[in-house]
Amino acid sequence: MSKKLIALMLCLIMALTLVAGCGRGGAAQTTAPAAGGTEAAADGQTLTIRIGHVLAPTHPYQVGLEHFAKLVDEKSKGTMKVEVFHSSQLGNERDMVEGLQLGTLEMALVSTAPLASFTKDFLVFDLPFMFKDTAAARAAVDSEIGQKMLDGLAAKGIKGLCYWENGFRSVTNSKLPIETPADLKGMKIRTMENPVHMDSFAAMGADPTPMAFGELFTALQQKTIDGQENPLPIIDTSKFYEVQSYLSMTQHFYAPAPILIAQKFYDSLTDEQKKIIEESAKEARDFERDLCDKSNAELVTFLEGKGMKINYPDKAPFIEAVQSVYEKYTGDIPAELITAVQAFSK
Ligand code: EAX
Numbered sequence: 001m002s003k004k005l006i007a008l009m010l011c012l013i014m015a016l017t018l019v020a021g022c023g024r025g026g027a028a029q030t031t032a033p034a035a036g037g038t039e040a041a042a043d044g045q046t047l048t049i050r051i052g053h054v055l056a057p058t059h060p061y062q063v064g065l066e067h068f069a070k071l072v073d074e075k076s077k078g079t080m081k082v083e084v085f086h087s088s089q090l091g092n093e094r095d096m097v098e099g100l101q102l103g104t105l106e107m108a109l110v111s112t113a114p115l116a117s118f119t120k121d122f123l124v125f126d127l128p129f130m131f132k133d134t135a136a137a138r139a140a141v142d143s144e145i146g147q148k149m150l151d152g153l154a155a156k157g158i159k160g161l162c163y164w165e166n167g168f169r170s171v172t173n174s175k176l177p178i179e180t181p182a183d184l185k186g187m188k189i190r191t192m193e194n195p196v197h198m199d200s201f202a203a204m205g206a207d208p209t210p211m212a213f214g215e216l217f218t219a220l221q222q223k224t225i226d227g228q229e230n231p232l233p234i235i236d237t238s239k240f241y242e243v244q245s246y247l248s249m250t251q252h253f254y255a256p257a258p259i260l261i262a263q264k265f266y267d268s269l270t271d272e273q274k275k276i277i278e279e280s281a282k283e284a285r286d287f288e289r290d291l292c293d294k295s296n297a298e299l300v301t302f303l304e305g306k307g308m309k310i311n312y313p314d315k316a317p318f319i320e321a322v323q324s325v326y327e328k329y330t331g332d333i334p335a336e337l338i339t340a341v342q343a344f345s346k
Contacts, residue, residue: 048082049083052107053084054086054093056238059086060288061288064287067284067287068259068281072280075280080273092114096108100157100260106261107260111257112255114192124341127200128325129315131344134167140341142162145341159263160259161261161278161281161282164289165285167231169231171189171247171252173189173244174245181205184206186205188227192213198210199325200253231255233295233299235303235308241306245307326338
């Protein structure tokens with residue numbers, strides 16, 4: 001066979017291999033065509049997994065995800081790489097959840113609140129003053145009840161791996177210390193896009209304004225809203241202290257943060273790769289929760305040092321004001337489920 005013909009045949013084979021490779025891998029971002037798993041290892045190929053979140057690069061979400069990436073890299077002996085995207089680079093939380101469903105994104109770390117656009121299963125965790133403290137909240141989300149909610153996401157094309165932590169949310173604003181619900185009257189408070197959150201702030205007298213997290217700092221800076229509510233690590237790392245004068249420690253919601261993976265992408269992994277992802281997600285969860293604990297212990301002093309005026313209102317009047325929210329949502333949220341979750345705070 002002439003040399004020319006051999007060269008032509010080789011080019012044809014290489015071209016066909018490249019074309020075949022581009023069609024596979026689905027949502028998985030691979031450095032070469034791979035069915036994933038040991039095949040990838042055998043061929044020395046790397047499986048790349050992208051995970052997005054909306055918070056700052058200094059927030060426990062990010063630091064925890066960098067730890068997750070390190071664990072995955074170590075456990076997979078370098079055959080699986082996790083790329084972490086902070087600050088809404090891959091879209092807001094709703095966009096990223098849709099990306100998991102469409103197969104355009106492999107993983108996301110979000111609060112449960114925006115999941116209300118996809119399922120009502122998590123609403124019980126979004127009820128106001130649901131947990132007496134962090135230990136009760138973590139016990140509830142890590143229980144069979146919390147696992148059942150994660151399992152329910154399968155019907156939406158998503159696998160919930162476990163719950164990381166966003167934390168207890170308190171109100172900041174630019175006008176005055178919030179001592180009673182009356183102080184919230186007519187105040188434009190940004191909430192997450194969640195009906196329970198919006199109804200809770202309406203019941204407390206505020207004017208709830210749902211908004212994606214990525215737009216929040218600018219809205220506060222331009223005073224198109226008066227205030228917002230988030231845990232201290234977010235008030236710190238998103239620098240809300242630069243545009244908000246008052247922090248009132250209402251701790252009205254606890255926000256769990258489920259770490260999610262696209263079901264189709266998860267199904268494409270080998271059993272070994274699945275085990276690595278699941279184990280690493282749980283180990284990094286405990287790491288991230290510890291980071292939240294350390295931050296919360298220091299941040300009141302830090303935020304006072306940044307000029308925020310911090311008050312600790314009596315929660316009883318706020319709890320009284322939101323009873324109507326429990327009445328409204330009991331039904332949508334089974335009464336026995338509310339009772340079961342409240343039992344973790346007894
Ligand atoms: O999940 O939107 C919010 O206020 C949340 O705290 C944020 O998205 C992190």
